[in-house]
Amino acid sequence: MSLMPFASSRPLSIGVELELQLLNCNDYDLVSSAPDMLRQIARQTHHGEIKPEMTRSMIEINSSVQYQYAALVEELRSLRDTVADAGHFLNIAVAGGGTHPFQHWSEQKIFDAPRFHYLSDLYGYLAKQFTIFGQHVHIGCPGPDEALHLLHMLSRYVPHFIALSASSPFVQGHDTGFASARLNSVFSFPLSGRAPFVLNWEDFERFFNKMTGTGVVESMKDFYWDIRPKPEFGTIEVRVCDTPLTVEVAAAIACYIQAMARYIMVERPGDPQEDDYLVYTFNRFQACRFGLDGTFIDPRTHEQRSLREDIADMLLRIADHAAELQAEEAMEQIRQILATGNGASWLRQTYAHEHNLSDMMQQQAKLWMNG
Amino acid sequence: MTWAAYLPTWPLSVSPALWLALTLVIAVLVGEGLMRYLRLPRIVGYVGIGLLLGPAGLNLIPELPAAEWRLLVDLALGILLFELGSKVNLHWLKANPWIAGTSLLEAAATFSAVFGLLLWFDVAHVTAAVVATITIATSPAIVVRTVTESRAHGQVTERLLLMTALNCIYAIVCHKLAVAFMHDEAGTSPIHTVLQPLYLIGGSALLGWLFGSAFNFVHRHLGRHEETFSFLLFGMIAIATIVASTLMLSPMLVLLAAGLITRYQRQRPRTFLPHFGSAGAVLVILMFTANGMAANLDGLRDSMLLVVLLILVRTIAKLLPVLMLARHSGISTQQALALGVALAPMSGLTLLLTLDTAAAFPAFASGPGLVLMSSIVILELAGPILVQMALRGTGETLEERT
Numbered sequence: 001m002s003l004m005p006f007a008s009s010r011p012l013s014i015g016v017e018l019e020l021q022l023l024n025c026n027d028y029d030l031v032s033s034a035p036d037m038l039r040q041i042a043r044q045t046h047h048g049e050i051k052p053e054m055t056r057s058m059i060e061i062n063s064s065v066q067y068q069y070a071a072l073v074e075e076l077r078s079l080r081d082t083v084a085d086a087g088h089f090l091n092i093a094v095a096g097g098g099t100h101p102f103q104h105w106s107e108q109k110i111f112d113a114p115r116f117h118y119l120s121d122l123y124g125y126l127a128k129q130f131t132i133f134g135q136h137v138h139i140g141c142p143g144p145d146e147a148l149h150l151l152h153m154l155s156r157y158v159p160h161f162i163a164l165s166a167s168s169p170f171v172q173g174h175d176t177g178f179a180s181a182r183l184n185s186v187f188s189f190p191l192s193g194r195a196p197f198v199l200n201w202e203d204f205e206r207f208f209n210k211m212t213g214t215g216v217v218e219s220m221k222d223f224y225w226d227i228r229p230k231p232e233f234g235t236i237e238v239r240v241c242d243t244p245l246t247v248e249v250a251a252a253i254a255c256y257i258q259a260m261a262r263y264i265m266v267e268r269p270g271d272p273q274e275d276d277y278l279v280y281t282f283n284r285f286q287a288c289r290f291g292l293d294g295t296f297i298d299p300r301t302h303e304q305r306s307l308r309e310d311i312a313d314m315l316l317r318i319a320d321h322a323a324e325l326q327a328e329e330a331m332e333q334i335r336q337i338l339a340t341g342n343g344a345s346w347l348r349q350t351y352a353h354e355h356n357l358s359d360m361m362q363q364q365a366k367l368w369m370n371g
Numbered sequence: 372m373t374w375a376a377y378l379p380t381w382p383l384s385v386s387p388a389l390w391l392a393l394t395l396v397i398a399v400l401v402g403e404g405l406m407r408y409l410r411l412p413r414i415v416g417y418v419g420i421g422l423l424l425g426p427a428g429l430n431l432i433p434e435l436p437a438a439e440w441r442l443l444v445d446l447a448l449g450i451l452l453f454e455l456g457s458k459v460n461l462h463w464l465k466a467n468p469w470i471a472g473t474s475l476l477e478a479a480a481t482f483s484a485v486f487g488l489l490l491w492f493d494v495a496h497v498t499a500a501v502v503a504t505i506t507i508a509t510s511p512a513i514v515v516r517t518v519t520e521s522r523a524h525g526q527v528t529e530r531l532l533l534m535t536a537l538n539c540i541y542a543i544v545c546h547k548l549a550v551a552f553m554h555d556e557a558g559t560s561p562i563h564t565v566l567q568p569l570y571l572i573g574g575s576a577l578l579g580w581l582f583g584s585a586f587n588f589v590h591r592h593l594g595r596h597e598e599t600f601s602f603l604l605f606g607m608i609a610i611a612t613i614v615a616s617t618l619m620l621s622p623m624l625v626l627l628a629a630g631l632i633t634r635y636q637r638q639r640p641r642t643f644l645p646h647f648g649s650a651g652a653v654l655v656i657l658m659f660t661a662n663g664m665a666a667n668l669d670g671l672r673d674s675m676l677l678v679v680l681l682i683l684v685r686t687i688a689k690l691l692p693v694l695m696l697a698r699h700s701g702i703s704t705q706q707a708l709a710l711g712v713a714l715a716p717m718s719g720l721t722l723l724l725t726l727d728t729a730a731a732f733p734a735f736a737s738g739p740g741l742v743l744m745s746s747i748v749i750l751e752l753a754g755p756i757l758v759q760m761a762l763r764g765t766g767e768t769l770e771e772r773t
Contacts, residue, residue: 024524025460031524032766040701088466090701091529109766 003208003220006144006201009065009234012262012325013140016063016076016254018243019053019133020083020368021100023093028361030057030103030131033092034111040086048079054116055108055131057100059083065140069255069330076247077371084369093365096250097343098168098182098242099132101357123189130189132182135165135241137254138233139261144201146265151195151227151236152272153264154257155280158226158240159287159296160314163307164334165241165253166291167343170357179291179344182242183284191217192224197274204229226284240284245343245367252333255325260314262321275299291344292337308338390432394424398660412517412755414659419752421663427748432664440661447658448512448719449612449626450605450651452539455511456630459536460529469700470530474537476692477714478507481538482545484688485681492677494739501549501728502739506685506746508542509535510718510754511627516655517758519645525767526702527710531758534710536627539720543624546724547571553732574620579628582611586633601648608647623720662719662751670745678745682715685746689714709761716754717747 024031034056041050049062061079066072080094087094108131110120123130141147166179178184186192198204211217220228226240238257244250263269276299286294292308315331322331341349346367351360402416424431435443464471482503489499514535518528547568554567585607593600608626615622646652670678690711697707725743729736762768 024529025463026458026524026529029524033525036526036701036706039703090467090526091460091463 002212003205004231006147006229006231007234008143009140010067011140011142011146011265012258013065013067013138013235014063014072014254014258015065015138015233015235016072016250017060017136017138018062018076018096018247018250019058019060019135020243021095021097021133022057022059022087023095023100023361023365025091025093028093028358028365030100030108031092032056032109033090034059036090037083037086037092040090041082044082044085046079046082047075050079050083052111052113052116054111054119056111057103057108057131058133068325069251069327072254073248073251076251080247080368080371087369093362094369095361095365096167096243096245096247096368097133097347097364098166098180099171099185101170101347101361102173103131104172105131130185132168132185133243134182134186134239135243135250135253137238137241137257138230138235139238139258140233140235142265144204144229144231145199147229147234147236148199148201148204149272150261150264151229152197152199152276153269154227154236154238154260155194155272156276156299157260157314158238158280159283159294159307160311161238161253161257162240162242162284162287163292163294164256164311164337164342165244165249166288167242167245167347169344169347170351170360173357175348175351178289179294179342180242180288183240183288186224189224191222193226194277194280195223195225195228197272197277199272242343245346245364246371247368248333248371249337249343252330252337255322255327255330256334259318259322259325259327259331262325263318266321270300291342312338387433391435394420394432394660394664395657397424398663399656402656412520412759414513414516414520414755415752417656417659418663421660422666422748422752423663425664425666427664427666427668435661435664440665443654443661444658444719444723445612445616445622446609447651447654448723449608449622450646451512451515451655452623452627452720453608453630454646455515455532455536455539456627456632457634458515459533459631459634461631461635463529463533467700469696470533471537473693473696473700474534476696477534477689478538478541480688480692481507481685484684488677488680488684489739492674497549497553498735498739501546501553501735502743504542504545504549505721505724505728505743506542506681506717507545508539508717508720508724509689509714510716510720510751511535511539512655512658512719513716513751513754514713514758516659517755518762521759521762521768523762523767523769525762525765527706527713527765528762528767530700530702530710531713531761534714536631538714539627540624542720542724543621544568544572546728547621550728550731553728571620571624574618575615575624576628578611578615578618578620578625580632582607582625582629583632583636586629587636597644598648601644601651604647605650623723658719659751662722665722666748666751667741667744668748670741670743674742677742678749681742681746682749686712686715706765709765713758713761715750715757717750718754722747 022031022033034052037059048064051060053060063075083094110116141150162180168180168182169175171181196207198207227236227238230237279297279299283296287307294307295304296307296310297304322328350363354360398417398420401420402413405411405416406413422428426434485506486499486503489502514531551567589603611625612622615625646655693711694707697704725740729740
């Protein structure tokens, strides 16, 4: 299969996909109830899209193509309410967060669809371990070369997105010490990591054809990159975020990425360089491990600072672009996260208070469902 | 010194407890074998061995003294009913009134169908009503035990637990009302007909609330030490059972109410080991074996047709309303079929209600009581298999690897 041509999309339009966890209301472990939820949801009319995911204890909500924070958050809230209503009706709790704190991967059941069974056969236990919950943000690009430019420019800021959304400190019953342990599961996939350093679409097509020629991949879907182009939508897709604990934070992070994309497209602060990636995995690890307190090394100046400082700095630099996009409220949310902490710190505080991961999970679901 | 001073005399005189212990060992081994080689629920082995070796079967072991049997069943059933109550989320009924509707319809249909059947077989009105109320209940013991054993989760499992808790309440309360009418017919004054059920319901609810609150208090302060907590809880359940019997209340209703109340107050269950630890689990196994030993199949000999029809009619009466309201309540037809079938088991609770009625009315014991007893034996053996099939068929079980 050859690469699709890059579709046209409205520049800086955004779309948000959120993978959600389905929980039983007894011990708040994952429950394989996606078919029940989807059947119940199908009986109502709703905005956006709600669809199954790899294992039967997750569902995904997708916003439509949006441009502004207010409309985006409103749509996500209405999607959340649709899902929460179905959950109340079926006694199933729904929650955000990047991992389930104590689920056992071997107990997950694969959703009955050909692609999911294919992936499950291919990846074995990795597929079930992939019961992790991420936020994907699409950014509309004027053309394919601009998309690749934006992709590599945004790579510098991938640690920002990780630290702001990080909400997966607990895995298999233990505090991992990571702010986002979810990404550790993604990294075990053979085609994860960053996109190759290619700056125009012809070169990218050549790379893609070589890869399909080797038989390693069949489509763009087989690449699990942190940011990847999505030619059929005419977007690039930022895939490093954990699903945050509320839709408001999810929308705010999407708009933070959007404002940053506008800054990059309009101000053109230099061109991406291959050497920018020398610090990439270090910075990304710091963000996963320490969240906002992680160390960030500037790829150009090699200056070290905390991610919190680098984000605060960035907020000042993109303020005008955020204002242009009417995303001030979103930037305020981001500032709030810098001051009070991300989802991972909320979860750790809640656990310290509840002493019990089931009880923490219940609070987490309450936070998601009630907003 | 003689031989007799230190060697046992022949024939050996052994305590009857040995036979019980031996039965327990065999029952557990057979249960394990059924699970491993035939993938059948272990309960079938427990009940089956009790039945096979007990008075109704090969008569190899003596009958258990009634008082001890009763204490055992009261305690084990108490544990299971409390466990059932604490797994059930009553708030769900508010969010999805169709489930409440299904439950009420299912109970009403069961009562009417069984009542009608018995009238057709010329059973007296009041007696037919008493039997019909008893058949409303799904076995909480079989449901809780099978769900625990198969580690099931999902819509069918949760609805099964909820609807079982509800139909047990209907059965216990309606049974007392029906028995009160039976008393009335036997010539007691009408005031007792009204006051007795009132005392039963009010008293049981109050005692259940006290127990539930005490439970929440203990869990808050000692819940983190699982073993201590299990022992304490176990003692508390024994106390509640004995206090309830002393006050002539229904221990079953008290413990079910207590479980429901703990869950309702806190909106989420306290986590504890299945059956509150191994002591509880042993009691539960013993209870199933003892139930098998207490089996009475005389009804099958005298009125086989009625027994078969009773089981059929009751099962269909439970299945149809669930199927009818499936779509509205948010489950698929396949799930409804599974849920309806899984409501069929009868066991300890039904047995106790039958025996209590039989103790008060000798005529009941020799007639409809025998029919019920036989039905219970059949549904106690077939019930766990039906529940397991239902949960497996809907993909809600997590089978353990052996």
